[in-house]
Amino acid sequence: MQSKISFFNKTIFFKNLTQYWLIELGYTVLNLLMMPVVILSYISEYGRYYDVNGQEYANTINMNIKDTIAGNTNCLLAVVMGILMAVALFHYMYNNRSSNMIHAFPVTRCELYFTNIITGIVMLILPIIITASISAPIIVNYSTEGLRLLAYWVLFEIMYSLFFFGLAVFVGMFTGQTIGALVFYGIFNLMYVGVATIIKGIEAFFGYGLSAESPDVNYPLFPLYYLIENTGINSNYTYDDTGLSSYSIEIVGVKTGIAFAVVGLILLIVAYVVYIKRQLETVGDWITVSWAKPFFRWGIGIGGGTISALIITSLFATDSEIVFVIEMFICSIIYFMLAQMLILKSFKIKKQSLIEGCACALVFSIIFIVADSCGYWRENYIPDSSEIEAVCIRGGYLDNNIVLKNNPEAALEFHENCLVAKGELEGASSENSFNMDLVYLMKDGKVVRRSYLLPEGNEAAENIFKELQTAINEPEIVLESLCTEYYKDNTITSMSCSVRDGDGMVPKDVSEKNYKEVYDAVIKDIEDGNIVLINDLEDYINNSGDDTYANYLSINFHLTKPTVTNDSLYYDNSRYLSDAYASIQLNPDCKNTIEALIDVGVLADESDIVKWSDVTSEY
């Protein structure tokens, strides 16, 4: 009998369950293999090495259980299962025969849709519940906290499933083909990355000093990455000399997960509205909703056109903006027409489409030209010093990245000078030029990057560099940059000095008991201005190496507490590092350090300080 509930039909529900039991079984088995089976294997494996009644065994198993649950708490399976379930349940909409038959049966679309949605949610959640139910009795004997984590795992997996299932169903309503559903699901998941990459590429091409960097993908519009990074169960390990010193578990992003689940449910509601309004004769079409068609062809046109233009310009090493716009104009029309052919399922091009394609390309070409002439690419933006947490300066052949925390003015001055001298510096070849990167780590977590070329023999470039060199080589900046603000309390974990060994330079360790003596001497030399961060510009541009000193003192620190170091520019999302590294080029001026190294037996005498030319000539 037909159900009396208007949005649910038990016949369709059970038909779905019996038809797709294999997917359900596969998903359940996969979860079981990843959770209880892995836990059981740990229990069995460690039982061979430890006393099963001992505390060590219990602790190890406890930790492994928590680790397994933490490792399994991610959205990767949900991403795949979401689209798989959506396509399975709504595949009848992608085939004329099934669409006509199913919609002729005495059920309303409302009943059909919500029954499918309920089936999908049940089929996505059931394997999670089964896995948790089987895992719980195993876990309870070894880890009470593991049970709590298991509950969080269930919660997170349900939230992930709701979001990705909602997204998949929503996307699936806009197309009349199974392949279309898969493709659009992929596009929707990666759209933010694609758009952000294109924008960054355009900025780098048009904007002076803007480098072609990877976009910040940790953003909610890239849900796959954002959920992995910001939700789930994290296990944190701390090691010391004796091994693992502490282990903790952190549950992050429950509210974020809930928000995504709610978004998934909202998408399901919106998808229902699209389904109700969907014209069933559009089965087989790439785009089934008429108002979405212009977005599709314009999006493909401009996106494809811009990417192609960027690729062509990089292949032919062209930096002409006019050439870029012309390439983009032509490619946009081609992509627009391809999109239109997909929409119409025909290779015939109508005059009207051609006109629209040209209009699309023209509109965006004008936008690019206007934006460029208005300086839209933010090339003139200089961060306010009050908003900066630290600035990292990186340059070719610099021994260390330079980090400025309390005194970012030197970097800001350099930045401003480069913009003022844009006319003289822009268009410089990377050959015979020194490349300087500025990486601003802003207080709000954002990162601003700039990159400038300082060409050899350019007066403006030399003046700008000289000014930066003078400011940066101030002892307090050198000290902060090399040894961080905690330089007095840092724990040195290793120290070595490269010394000549007949045919080359080899590192010679400084023994631990002598760390302090050498380190104090280094600090003294920095304070006396004997150790600098930046040499003269010509040393870097004509870096043959022969005239530079070959002895380097390398020091690894463990910091008193995490802070921004000269390596932080590589870590956008975790700029506070617990370890730091300094590489100090020794020259005869570093008297205190050389004396200390002689004293501790690493160097024989001052003559051990050699230039590369001495080493290579002997070699």
Place this chain on the structure above:
Amino acid sequence: MIAVNNVSKSFGGVKALNHTNMHVPKGSIYGLVGPNGAGKSTIIRHITGVYQYDEGEILIDGKPVYENAKVKEKYAYIPDDVFYFLQANTMDMMKYYKGLYPKFDEALFDKLKVCFPEVDPKANIRNLSKGMQKQVAFWLSISTRPELLILDEPVDGLDPVMRRQIWSLIMSDVAEFGTTVLVSSHNLRELEDVCDYVGIMNKGHVLVERSLNDLQSSITKIQVAFESEMPPIPHGLELLHKVSTGRVHTLILKGEPKEAEMKLQTLDPLIMDVLPLTLEEIFIYELGGEDYAVKDIIF
């Protein structure tokens, strides 16, 4: 039973249905005929509530059909290309139909099993031949006890034996339960022996729909022979077509046979015979040059 009133539908700017009107009386067998691309399947998909029309209205028993499950319970629909779920056998489909149609008669389903001896109810339907798949569709549809059977090209692609079997099933259902039948075909000959009403469709428009009785009483085919030249046709008779072989003339006249026979008798023919008209001849002469494409469905 079915009222299609002024229905229009466009697909991407192309008018598939153009102010179409069609009326299927209760208890009748209505044959919808037209060449390929005439719009038969389109109108049927509107009647079954699959497609939504741009304008007009479609009523079944006076109620709109689109998104109306109660109305849809009244009919069973067999499309040209029947859909079955993956891996489903006849028994699985029976359970599905039973769940969706409140009036599904399981006893009748069991009883009808003898009519389909070649169909293995446990076999995957998708592995059966097209003819057997059609038989399963009829088996299931008849078991829903429909007030209306909507059949889109029900015997298309089947061999003559299978065609006869399918028609026999339809006729026995009509005879037993008084079911209304709407059946589409691109071949008028196919429907000639079974339909009470016929509608001819072309270019998204129903050109004509009549009962078979009306049609048969509206045109007369008479063979006459005279001693000499044939005299002029008497006043009141409209000549639609004339073929002469020597002194024998075959006339197609508008009007009832008795009236035509009486009026021609006044011309004192040597012989005069009223000949039977096939449905296709009726339509050819009825429509005349109104739309030459009609010939495509007859010849």
